[in-house]
Each structure stands twice: as C-alpha cells, then as structure tokens.
Amino acid sequence: MPPRALLLDDDPSALALLRHELLEACPGLVVETRTTPDVSGPARDVYVVDNDFAGSPQAAPLLEAIRATAPDALVLAWSARLEVATLKRLVNAGCDGAFSKQDREETAQAVRLVAARVAAVAGGRRGRRGSVGAALYAVTGLLREWNHRLDGEDRALGAPSGGRGAGR
Numbered sequence: 001m002p003p004r005a006l007l008l009d010d011d012p013s014a015l016a017l018l019r020h021e022l023l024e025a026c027p028g029l030v031v032e033t034r035t036t037p038d039v040s041g042p043a044r045d046v047y048v049v050d051n052d053f054a055g056s057p058q059a060a061p062l063l064e065a066i067r068a069t070a071p072d073a074l075v076l077a078w079s080a081r082l083e084v085a086t087l088k089r090l091v092n093a094g095c096d097g098a099f100s101k102q103d104r105e106e107t108a109q110a111v112r113l114v115a116a117r118v119a120a121v122a123g124g125r126r127g128r129r130g131s132v133g134a135a136l137y138a139v140t141g142l143l144r145e146w147n148h149r150l151d152g153e154d155r156a157l158g159a160p161s162g163g164r165g166a167g168r
Contacts, residue, residue, distance in 0.1 A: 003121040004030045005114070008037060008062065009050035009078065014101060018048065018078070025111050026118040037062055043070035045121045046114050051079040051086060059086070063093035074117040076110055 005022065009015045015033040022031055029046075037058040039047065047066050051059035059077050066075055077090050077098040087098055097113065099106040 002028050002030050003046070003118045004042075004044040005032070005046035005048065005118075006039065006041075006044045007031060007033045007048045008035075008039070009033075009048075010035050010053045011050070014050075018107070021107070021111050022114055025115040028122065029114075029118050039065050039069075043073065045070075045073055046117055047073055047075045048078050048110070048114075049075065051077055051082060051090075057086065059095070060089045060093045063090060063095050067094040074114065076113070078110070 003026070007015055007018055007022075009018075012033075012035055015035065019031050019033055022029060032044075037049075037053045039049075039062055047070070049059050049062050049066075051057050059079070063075055063077075066073060071094075075094060075096050077087075077095050078101060079098070080101050082090075082098050082100075090098060097110070099110040101107070
C-alpha cells in the first residue's frame with residue numbers, strides 16, 4: 001500500500017498548490033484534499049491541517065482526532081498565522097511541526113519533511129530502515145526551528161523565557 005496523506009484547508013487554491021508540491025516531491029504519495037475540518041476515514045501516514053476554517057480555529061481538535069486513529073502519523077499545522085498560545089496547544093495535541101503558508105522556505109522545508117516521512121514509510125514497508133533515520137533527522141530539524149521561533153515570539157511578547165520553545 002502506498003503512503004497516504006490528507007490535506008485540510010478551506011482554501012481550495014492553497015490545497016491545490018500544496019498537493020502539487022507534495023506530488024512533485026513524492027510521486028508515489030496518495031494525496032486526498034478536503035476543504036472541511038474532517039479527518040474521518042482510514043488512518044493516513046501524513047496530515048497537513050490548516051488552523052482557520054471560516055474564522056474558527058480547528059487545528060487542535062483535529063490533531064486530537066488524528067492522534068486517536070493515527071498515533072504515528074506525521075502531523076503538520078499549516079496556517080497563515082499561528083499565535084504562540086495556539087502553537088503550544090498544537091504541540092500538546094501531538095503536532096509534529098508548523099509552517100506558514102506565506103513563507104516559501106517554510107513550505108519547502110515542510111515538503112522536505114513530508115518527503116522524508118514518505119521515504120521512511122515506503123522503506124519500512126519494504127523492510128529498509130535507512131529512511132527512518134532521515135525522517136527523524138528532518139523532524140528534529142523542524143522542531144528545533146519551531147522552538148527557536150517560539151522563543152523569539154515569547155521574547156517579543158515580553159514573556160519570561162523559562163525554557164526552550166514549545167517543548168517545555
């Protein structure tokens with residue numbers, strides 16, 4: 001069975017762009033898109049979830065539902081704007097990383113992360129283990145960047161820096 005991904009965003013154009021970029025990087029990936037906050041169906045290997053659906057923050061409850069059915073999936077939040085409080089809640093709900101829709105480099109980094117996970121999943125299904133290390137390396141790098149960003153947000157908001165980023 002090929003690796004599967006579910007992309008959720010109420011903006012069909014953003015979904016189409018991300019789907020295209022993922023399929024370019026991962027030709028064997030089966031990608032489903034939805035414009036509603038609905039994660040029903042079989043477990044997928046990768047989920048990319050927008051936070052804002054018609055003005056309502058949905059990422060945290062979606063992540064909780066995803067983790068109930070797909071505890072080992074790669075789950076990324078993808079949004080135009082994510083505040084520190086939202087990012088912290090997403091981490092606690094099981095989010096593996098977050099990236100901005102507007103930032104091309106962040107989107108490229110997220111696509112690389114998905115590609116590493118897809119390679120790990122495909123390799124694991126064929127009995128190879130080398131790709132797992134690549135996926136873990138990519139996840140570690142993304143989380144390090146995410147924590148750095150949260151630390152900067154905390155400093156900008158004047159919050160005391162009690163530790164590193166969202167992983168406190």
